[in-house]
Amino acid sequence: MVSRRGFLTGLALAPVVYAAGCSVRAGAPGPGTRPLPIPPLAVPAVGADGVRRFTLRAQPGSTEMVAGKQTPTWGYNGAVLGPTVRARRGEQVAFTVTNALPEPTSVHWHGMHVPARFDGGPHQMIAPGATWSPQWTVDQPAATLWYHPHPHGATEKHVQRGLSGFFLVDDEAADALDLPKDYGVDDIPLVVQDRRFTADGGIDESDTTDVGLLGDTIVTNGITDAHLAVTTERVRLRILNGSSGRLYRFAFGDHRDFALVGTDGGLLPKPVSLTSIQLSPGERAEIVVTLIPGENVSLRSLPITERAGIDRAAEFGFDDTFDILTVRAAATLRPSPALPAALVPLSPLVAPTATPTRSFDLQWFMINNQRMDMNRIDMTIPVDSTEVWTVRNKDNWPHNFHIHDVRFQIVAVDGNPPPPALSGWKDTVYTTPGVTYTLAMRFTDHTDATFPYMYHCHLLHHEDQGMMGQFLVLAPGQRPAPMVMDMSGMGHG
Structure with missing residues (x-):
């Protein structure tokens, strides 16, 4: 396998406390000395139209990450991290996202089935002082999602400085199960x-x-x-x-x-x-x-x-x-109830022997020998189609693979059934070098001839270096429109 050494030359409430563990390395003060803070739930304004309207403000602050020391950080609605957004399947949500940082940023709803123009990727940048207003209907099963910045070339820096938060989706099927569900308690x-x-x-x-x-x-x-x-x-x-x-x-x-x-x-x-x-x-x-x-x-x-x-x-x-x-x-x-023997049913999207639609090789900050180009659409996908992708890490480094907008099922790992821990719905999967992962997904609802979704390695340095591609989901008869770039950071929507 080729070594890359030569190739690579070319939350939410201020002064706080959001919780952590400690390294066991020398000099650490010892585990468990500080109470774990729980990110507060974001409180929406709900109008007569039933839309749940949330406000997020990306801003600088200072956090006592390490006891006794103040760390300059970025957060949503506070010094670090962000509030937990919570919504139910079928509800309409709307956000007012304001950028109070000294540079452009974005907010990507990781794991969310969302229109491409509101996905919050690198095509929906928010300039300093500007506001972005996405709105959509939540239409997916109960899950633990999250939100974070996605500026091309700077995602790692923005996340490292503290910008991320949870987005929890609820539904009736999850409500009916005897699982711990008292937020912040169990x-x-x-x-x-x-x-x-x-x-x-x-x-x-x-x-x-x-x-x-x-x-x-x-x-x-x-x-x-x-x-x-x-x-x-x-x-x-x-x-x-x-x-x-x-x-x-x-x-x-x-x-x-x-x-x-x-x-x-x-x-x-x-x-x-x-x-x-x-x-x-x-x-x-x-x-x-x-x-x-x-x-x-x-x-x-x-x-x-x-x-x-x-x-x-x-x-x-x-x-x-x-x-x-x-x-x-x-x-x-x-006392807590015993865990249910069954949770939610899962119907296979495809047969285990389904023929792959596309294949993706991960190597050297590239996918299929290409680095990310904001002006290039790598593929178009018809709406209401089910596709089977194979993904293979050809490198000698760790990579994983994340797809925007869709959840996928892992059909096979090197031709074998996935282990139980990978038997449910996923949107990100670790790719062991030399192993082929077969994924099945369905593209529904949202079409856009202009704004793409992303697929990429979610090791953020790799993503920033170009290990990412773009795809459009198109309606019947729809053709890709000229790319509309807004790299001034003023955002769309």
């Missing part, structure tokens, strides 16, 4: 990120590795060294790998079992019992863990064991171990 959002800090507490953006900015300290919900006080027998953790380039293998310190109940695109057909789960940047997992009164247990990240084809595993952080969060169970816990 239903906890966790955005896990790594950072490297300067001596005075600033974010060190200088030490970029081949997978981007790889930190030696973990922040969860925006701070280090956090603990979560639990009062119920079972707790649901909605875990987001919000890092730019680091993979995590989440497990508990005592290696206890937990139940995986959901992944990127929603709930699984049934709970899956695991002792660890690997997430690459952008992936999510909903897990339910059972506790006993009075115990303390740590959520950790263990060394990555899935490293076939990786030539410099230690350099990519695969050997690292971190404490993420200390979970402290109260002396008396409120």
Whole structure:
């Protein structure tokens, strides 16, 4: 396999506290010393038309990420991260997004089925002082989604500085299940990120590795060294790998079992019992863990064991171990219902032997030997079509693959059925080098001859370097229109 060394020469409330775990590396103050803050729920204004109107403001601030030190950060509606947006399937949502930062940014709704002109990718930039007003109807099953910036060439920097938040979708099927669902009590959002800090507490953006900015300290919900006080027998953790380039293998310190109940695109057909789960940047997992009164247990990240084809595993952080969060169970816990044996049904989109529609090779900051060109549409897809894509990492580095607008099913991994943890709906998948992933997805509802969706590696440094492509979804008889570029950052919509 070709080495790339030679090739590569060419939330939400201010002064706070959003929660974290701590690195086990030398000099860390020790895990679990600070209460885990919970991102507040965004409160919409609901008019007579029933539209839920949310306001987001991207702004600079200062956060005590590391105890005793102030870190300059960016956040939505506050110093760091953003409020949790929540909406139900079938509801109309509208946003007023204002950019109070010193440079253009955007807001991408990761995992959302949304019109392309409101997708928030690099074609919907918001200039400093400008406002963007997307609106759409939420039409997808209950899931843990998130939102983050997507400016071409600068996504890693904007996310590293603190811009991201959860977007939770609810529906009747999820409501009917006996799962923990009391937000902030037994239903906890966790955005896990790594950072490297300067001596005075600033974010060190200088030490970029081949997978981007790889930190030696973990922040969860925006701070280090956090603990979560639990009062119920079972707790649901909605875990987001919000890092730019680091993979995590989440497990508990005592290696206890937990139940995986959901992944990127929603709930699984049934709970899956695991002792660890690997997430690459952008992936999510909903897990339910059972506790006993009075115990303390740590959520950790263990060394990555899935490293076939990786030539410099230690350099990519695969050997690292971190404490993420200390979970402290109260002396008396409120009983929780047993987990249901079945969750939500999943009907296969295609047969396991379906013929691929398209193929994608990932290598050297390129997809199919091309780097991103904002003026080039890489493919057009007819609306109401089901496609089968094969994706293969031909590199000796970690990559993953994310598709905007759609959820996909993993039909096969090197021709074999996917493991249980990959048996549900996904929008981002880690691609082991040399392995072919067969994905099935359906493109519905939204067509646009001008504004494209993206597909890309979600290691943000790779994305920024051009490991991304663009596609249009077209109605019958519709042809691509001339690209309308607004790189002044004034946005569209």
